[in-house]
Amino acid sequence: MxxxxxxxxxxxxxxxxxxxxxxxxPSEQGVMALVQARINAFMVDAVGLPADEAKGLQRQFLNEHGTTLAGLMANYSIDPEKFLHDVHDVPLDSLxxxxxxxxxxxxxxxxxxxxxxxxxxxxxxxxxxxxxxxxxxxxxxxxxxxxxxxxxxxxxxxxxxxxxxxxxxxxxxxxxxxxxxxxxxxxxxxxxxxxxxxxxxxxxxxxxxxxxxxxxxxxxxxxxxxxxxx
CATH class of the missing domain: 3.40.50.1000 (HAD superfamily/HAD-like)
Known part of the structure; x- marks a missing residue:
């Protein structure tokens, strides 16, 4: 408990x-949902899998490595700076x-x-x-x-x-x-x-x-x- x-x-x-x-x-303001959508799109491009499979792999990376980026770096050749920019460059109007x-x-x-x-x-x-x-x-x-x-x-x-x-x-x-x-x-x-x-x-x-x-x-x-x- x-x-x-x-x-x-x-x-x-x-x-x-x-x-x-x-x-x-508050999570209800929705910024991380926007970031997650960017992460999902990046995963599809990076690993070449359909969206559902890429999303499952992303969850696996998150559980095993702490972040999607750490999992991608351990298993694929990616540009970490591009990842950080692409996934965090979201509108903050809801904040x-x-x-x-x-x-x-x-x-x-x-x-x-x-x-x-x-x-x-x-x-x-x-x-x-x-x-x-x-x-x-x-x-x-x-x-x-x-x-x-x-x-x-x-x-x-x-x-x-x-x-x-x-x-x-x-x-x-x-x-x-x-x-x-x-x-x-x-x-x-x-x-x-x-x-x-x-x-x-x-x-x-x-x-x-x-x-x-x-x-x-x-x-x-x-x-x-x-x-x-x-």
Whole structure:
């Protein structure tokens, strides 16, 4: 069963680490559906299979390698830069600016970071679109991981070392359960930013490695920001 610690004690936290897509904005805003459609099209071209078979192979790559790109690189000769550009170059019209979230993140005690398997330019566009530009002390994207994505443990260690973060004083928010397990094993507090219903739609279960859940990120964070502001 997924823990539902609505208000865990986070007084020790001085580094707030956020996944990007479907975490800093609601999945209902549909950006990842657009990205997925681009991924599907790229897969068909790259592997030369019919759409249904290519989609099945893409899911296999995602499960086995963490990202479609990692699976493609392991099995096919592709240009990773072209992949990252093609699949992330989607319209962001559906994303809504979130000034309340910006205010809350700005008032959280400590440093703030984004840790995403997405491309750098995609992260910058999304952060700007939802109104969070200038709030993060660092953005660690797939290029910064040498294209080795979450949930590879080495990716988390590299991120922590790069920004001199003590994992026992850090909290990590992500909508994918398997991305939380390595973070927790390193000592980070972990928060799942998805609902059981949406996880089921994605064919996922919460599993282990989760300290709390935050299907509404703003609601979860607000008491900690307000406490600090007081």
């Amino acid at each position: 997924t823990p539902t610690l609505a208000r865990p004690d986070l007084s020790h936290i001085d580094a707030w680490v956020f996944d990007l897509d479907d975490t800093l904005y 809504e600016p979130n000034p309340r979230l910006a205010d809350v993140i700005a008032r959280l005690p400590g440093r703030k970071y984004v840790l995403t398997n997405g491309a750098r330019f995609h992260a910058a566009r999304v952060i700007e679109r939802i109104g969070l530009t200038g709030l993060f002390d660092g953005v660690h994207a797939i290029e910064d991981m040498d294209l080795t994505p979450k949930p590879a443990p080495s990716t988390y260690r590299r991120f922590l070392e790069k920004f001199a973060i003590d994992p026992t004083r850090a909290i990590f928010f992500d909508d994918t359960p398997k991305n939380l397990t390595p973070a927790r094993s390193l000592g980070m507090t972990t928060v799942l930013t998805d609902t059981p219903e949406h996880l089921a739609e994605r064919g996922l279960v919460a599993g282990e490695g989760i300290d709390a859940t935050a299907p509404d990120l703003l609601d979860f964070l607000t008491p900690y920001a307000l406490k600090d502001a007081a």
